[in-house]
Each structure stands twice: as C-alpha cells, then as structure tokens.
Amino acid sequence: MIKRGKKGIALLLGLMILGSTNLVHAETKQFSFTVKYGQQKSDGCAQKADHEQIAYVTATSFSGNRSKIAVGVRGLGNSADTGCWTFTKQNYKNKMKLGYEYGIYAYPGKNFEAYCEGFGSGVGTVKGRYTP
Incomplete structure (x- = not known):
C-alpha cells in the first residue's frame, strides 16, 4: 500500500512539473525579395515567441x-x-x-518583419525564411 502511494505521489509530482513548463514554438516566415541597386523592401510579419535576443535568417x-x-x-x-x-x-x-542592436530589447509577442536592400548592378532575387 505504501509503495502504491509513493508511486502515485511521484506520478502526480511529475505531471505537475511537466504541466508547469511553458513550451515555446518560434514562428518562422518565408521571404522573397527581388531588388535592384538601392531598392529596399520588407516582407512577412512574424511574431517573436521567446526572450532570445537573436533572429535567424536562412536564404x-x-x-x-x-x-x-x-537581409535583416x-x-x-x-x-x-x-x-x-x-x-x-x-x-x-x-x-x-x-x-538585435542598439540595446533595445526584442520582446516576445511583438511583430517583426524581414527587410532587404540591394547592392551592386542588375536585378537579383533572394528567397528564404526567418525567425525573429
């Protein structure tokens, strides 16, 4: 009987710990920019999900x-x-x-966008994804 009670308490404690964790899933958005020299564009509003002060950009x-x-x-x-x-x-x-720069904190729940500027001659296209 005591073993069963201890197992029950351990199971309940484990479920309480698991239930108290806050899982965070970062929102990833696609971007596609076609630009020429000096042209600036932005695309793809995404919400920041965590306190990490880093954004990830993959072309x-x-x-x-x-x-x-x-691209930034x-x-x-x-x-x-x-x-x-x-x-x-x-x-x-x-x-x-x-x-993130300038000492300004990037808060979770805020909206962010990818932006770009073209350099050099001609027209180019970069496609990818980002997570704020």
Whole structure:
C-alpha cells in the first residue's frame, strides 16, 4: 500500500512539473525579395515567441545578376532591429544568427518583419525564411 502511494505521489509530482513548463514554438516566415541597386523592401510579419535576443535568417535560393542583397529583421513599432547579413550567390546557403542592436530589447509577442536592400548592378532575387 505504501509503495502504491509513493508511486502515485511521484506520478502526480511529475505531471505537475511537466504541466508547469511553458513550451515555446518560434514562428518562422518565408521571404522573397527581388531588388535592384538601392531598392529596399520588407516582407512577412512574424511574431517573436521567446526572450532570445537573436533572429535567424536562412536564404534558400539566390538568382539573377545582382552581386549582393543585404537581409535583416526589424521590429514593427518598437525599433528593435538586427544587423544585416549580405547574401551572395557564393554564400546564400548560410544560416545566419543576427543579434538585435542598439540595446533595445526584442520582446516576445511583438511583430517583426524581414527587410532587404540591394547592392551592386542588375536585378537579383533572394528567397528564404526567418525567425525573429
């Protein structure tokens, strides 16, 4: 009888601990930018789900004769921006970790978007995904 009671208490305690954890699933959005020199665009509003002060940007394709396209993540209305990573035909398969800058905290539940600017000559397209 005592063993059964101890097992029951252990099971109840385990369920309480498991139930008290807060699982966080980051929202990942796709982006697709076609730009020429000096052109800026933004795309794909996503909500930040955690307190990590890093955004992840992964390019999945790069086409056209544009030499460079800089991509970053910025907050909508709260000025929490990351630095940019410049994707090229040679390095577009890299997954980049971009830290939020200027000492402004990127709060969970806030909305963020991917943005870009084109550099070099011609027109280019970069596609990928980001997690704020």
